[in-house]
Amino acid sequence: MGQSPRMNDADSARATRAEVLASTLAKDIIEGVLVPGTRLDEHGLAERYGVSRTPVREALRQLATSGLIDMRPRRGAVVASVTKERLSELFVAMGEIEATCARLSALSMNPMERKRLQALHDKMGKLVSQSSEDAYADANRTFHLAIYEGAHNPVLLDFAIRLRRRLDPFRRAQFRAPGRLERSHNEHELVVSAIIAGSCNDAHAAMLDHVHSVEDAFDQVKLDRFVESF
Amino acid sequence: MGQSPRMNDADSARATRAEVLASTLAKDIIEGVLVPGTRLDEHGLAERYGVSRTPVREALRQLATSGLIDMRPRRGAVVASVTKERLSELFVAMGEIEATCARLSALSMNPMERKRLQALHDKMGKLVSQSSEDAYADANRTFHLAIYEGAHNPVLLDFAIRLRRRLDPFRRAQFRAPGRLERSHNEHELVVSAIIAGSCNDAHAAMLDHVHSVEDAFDQVKLDRFVESF
DNA sequence: TCCATCGATATTGTATGCATTATCTAGTTA
DNA sequence: TAACTAGATAATGCATACAATATCGATGGA
Numbered sequence: 001m002g003q004s005p006r007m008n009d010a011d012s013a014r015a016t017r018a019e020v021l022a023s024t025l026a027k028d029i030i031e032g033v034l035v036p037g038t039r040l041d042e043h044g045l046a047e048r049y050g051v052s053r054t055p056v057r058e059a060l061r062q063l064a065t066s067g068l069i070d071m072r073p074r075r076g077a078v079v080a081s082v083t084k085e086r087l088s089e090l091f092v093a094m095g096e097i098e099a100t101c102a103r104l105s106a107l108s109m110n111p112m113e114r115k116r117l118q119a120l121h122d123k124m125g126k127l128v129s130q131s132s133e134d135a136y137a138d139a140n141r142t143f144h145l146a147i148y149e150g151a152h153n154p155v156l157l158d159f160a161i162r163l164r165r166r167l168d169p170f171r172r173a174q175f176r177a178p179g180r181l182e183r184s185h186n187e188h189e190l191v192v193s194a195i196i197a198g199s200c201n202d203a204h205a206a207m208l209d210h211v212h213s214v215e216d217a218f219d220q221v222k223l224d225r226f227v228e229s230f
Numbered sequence: 231m232g233q234s235p236r237m238n239d240a241d242s243a244r245a246t247r248a249e250v251l252a253s254t255l256a257k258d259i260i261e262g263v264l265v266p267g268t269r270l271d272e273h274g275l276a277e278r279y280g281v282s283r284t285p286v287r288e289a290l291r292q293l294a295t296s297g298l299i300d301m302r303p304r305r306g307a308v309v310a311s312v313t314k315e316r317l318s319e320l321f322v323a324m325g326e327i328e329a330t331c332a333r334l335s336a337l338s339m340n341p342m343e344r345k346r347l348q349a350l351h352d353k354m355g356k357l358v359s360q361s362s363e364d365a366y367a368d369a370n371r372t373f374h375l376a377i378y379e380g381a382h383n384p385v386l387l388d389f390a391i392r393l394r395r396r397l398d399p400f401r402r403a404q405f406r407a408p409g410r411l412e413r414s415h416n417e418h419e420l421v422v423s424a425i426i427a428g429s430c431n432d433a434h435a436a437m438l439d440h441v442h443s444v445e446d447a448f449d450q451v452k453l454d455r456f457v458e459s460f
Numbered sequence: 461t462c463c464a465t466c467g468a469t470a471t472t473g474t475a476t477g478c479a480t481t482a483t484c485t486a487g488t489t490a
Numbered sequence: 491t492a493a494c495t496a497g498a499t500a501a502t503g504c505a506t507a508c509a510a511t512a513t514c515g516a517t518g519g520a
Contacts (some may be wrong), residue, residue, distance in 0.1 A: 016303050016503065017431035018291070034520040042472070054284070057472090058291050061248070065295035073246050074472055074511055086384075093385035096334070100326045154316075159389055246473065272502070282475045287502085304481055304502055468516080473510070480503070488495080 018050050018058035024049070025059060029068050029079050030168040036081040040069060057088040067166050078212035080166070087170060088215065094163050098144065101160060102191055102207035105150030114151050114196050120146060121185075121192045128181045136181055143188065147207075152197070170218070177217045187213055247281050248288035254279070255289060259298050259309050260398040266311040270299060297396050310396070317400060318445065324393050325441035328374065331390060332421055332437035335380030336430040343380050344426050349424045350376060351415075358411045366411055373418065377437075380425070400448070409449045417443055 015023075025045075028034045040060060046053045063085050064071040071077040082090065109117070127136040141164075148160040187210040194202035245253075255275075258264045270290060276283045295302040301307040312320065339347070350373050357366040371394075378390040417440040424432035 014303060018503085019303065041470095043470090052470090054504055054506090058288055061288050061292050062295050065292050073249065074245060076472070076512095089383050089385050092383050093389070096330045096383075096386065100330060104326070113291050151327075153322050155319050155393070156326065159323070163385070248473085279501090283502090284474055284476090288473095306482095306502070461520105463520085464518090466515105468513105468515085470513075471511080473508105475508080476506085478503105478505085480501100482499105482501070484497105484499070486495100486497085488493105490492105490493085 016055065018055035018062070021045075021049060021051065021055055021059035025063060026066075026068055026165065029063075030165055032169060034079050036079050036169055038079045040077040040079065042076070043209045066162055074176075079169070082170070089128045090163065090167055091211065091215040091218075094160075094167060095208050095215075097156065097160050097163060098147070098211050099204045099208040101151040101156060102195060103150050103200045103204040104153065104156070105147050106195045106198050106203040107153050109150040109195060113146070117143075117146050117150070117192055118196060121188055124185060124188065131181065133181065136184075140184070147195070171214075180217050183213065183217075184210075234275045246285065248285035248292070250291045251275075251279060251281065251289035251373055255293060256296075256298055256395065259293075260395055262399060264309050266309045266399055268309045270307040272306070272308065294341040296392055309399070312400070320393065320397055321441065321445040321448075324390075324397060325438050327386065327390050327393060328377070328441050330426060331378050331381040331386060333430045333434040334383065334386070334430050335377050336425045336433040338382050339380040339425065343376070347373075347376050347380070347422055348426060351418055354415060354418065356423075358415045361411065363411065366414075370414070377421075377425070401444075410447050413443065413447075414440075 015105070025034070025040075034040075042056050044054045045056045049056070060069065060071060062078045063069045064077065068078050068080055070080050105113075105117075120139065124136060124139045124143065127139060143185075144164070148157045151157065187206065190206035191210060193205060194200075194206050255264070255270075256353050264270075271285050272283045272290070276287045279286070290299065290301060290307045293299045296309065298310055299307050300310050317446060335343075335347075350369065354369045354373065357369060374394070375391075378387045381387065417436065420436035421433060421440060424430075
């Protein structure tokens with residue numbers, strides 16, 4: 001939502017307040033400004049963003065449908081928290097979708113897309129040797145997005161992006177785990193070479209491994225404060 | 231530990247008007263009462279369902295997020311139509327998700343689930359010989375749902391169900407295609423035996439074939455009136 | 461002390477009215 | 491006739507007010 005390509009033109013598609021709010025809140029949740037568990041009071045949000053409760057409520061309903069917040073009738077909304085089990089389920093689903101995209105990318109990326117993917121991967125190699133964690137994290141997002149797009153299916157692309165958004169609030173510190181950068185890059189290497197070679201089964205398997213490895217790395221840094229514990 | 235006697239248990243989770251409306255509209259869209267392209271006028275819906283426009287707008291926004299309707303700022307909402315190309319993309323995505331669920335089912339269904347799947351499949355065999363198209367369609371939904379659930383992942387389950395919902399308005403007449411029932415059942419046979427045997431790769435492949443075959447069957451009956459044409 | 465009950469308060473749910481924008485129609489002009 | 495403009499009409503966007511419900515704290519009894 002935040003990177004909608006044609007949002008700024010005074011064209012006939014100007015966004016409504018509810019849409020702007022939904023984007024803003026989503027961004028704040030993903031970036032950690034609003035941490036999981038935060039109560040989203042309608043009156044408070046309305047005041048904070050200078051609008052009435054009506055567009056706030058519409059935005060909240062939109063976010064609830066996409067899973068970024070939890071809403072219960074007459075009980076209000078909170079930024080979605082997850083149990084460890086549910087987080088694991090999200091990672092499994094993410095792994096399956098990413099693996100599917102990798103498989104399809106191996107089958108249907110055009111030469112330019114393959115070239116770009118390789119270039120991106122090479123660039124990330126340099127970031128590893130520089131231990132540039134933040135830059136690597138940014139490039140990593142681009143890398144995975146390239147594979148979602150390489151599948152050439154807008155429905156899967158949309159789902160992959162949504163799933164990634166739901167996981168983002170929980171995985172910010174992932175690349176801080178010791179040695180994680182190198183391992184990530186090595187796993188990417190397998191994915192990239194399989195995609196370039198058109199080996200769809202290898203691409204699937206390599207990506208599945210990679211995402212599970214991400215989950216493990218995540219477990220290590222333990223962002224318990226964001227995860228419901230009982 | 232006991233609950234307070236004044237607590238109205240299930241009643242405390244009573245749905246709001248917006249939620250009821252969203253469900254009702256979704257049902258009407260899926261069942262074809264509201265055909266793709268139908269304009270969803272807020273005032274009209276409010277009057278028809280005896281509520282004000284506020285909950286109507288919230289329900290519409292919810293449906294828009296799930297893809298069942300198309301909304302454009304200040305232009306109102308319509309029941310989602312799709313181009314042929316987009317429909318094909320939906321089928322591809324559905325195929326990939328279903329294939330994934332089939333693969334996971336082969337890996338993680340418990341003996342009882344496998345037994346139930348086999349029983350369902352056998353029952354559908356009888357419906358084929360009776361040419362009971364409607365009963366087969368119902369059982370078919372149950373069959374596919376069983377495989378989504380067999381994957382033991384709520385996130386994938388949710389996505390599969392949503393995707394199926396989005397396709398439902400366009401595939402009602404599918405089993406009317408000549409010989410479709412037999413072919414469907416034969417394809418299911420391959421899926422079921424692979425799942426029962428725990429052959430995850432075969433299950434994946436068989437399900438992928440099946441869904442593509444469904445798409446072809448759909449093409450034959452051509453519900454052009456629901457599909458944007460240009 | 462613990463629990464239940466009852467208000468007081470805050471928050472959500474819904475209706476309504478007005479403002480803004482899109483759409484439609486009639487009239488005008490080339 | 492076709493195209494364009496302007497006003498009328500209708501629809502959506504938003505704010506506000508009120509109603510319904512949940513939450514919290516005080517009170518009183520066991």
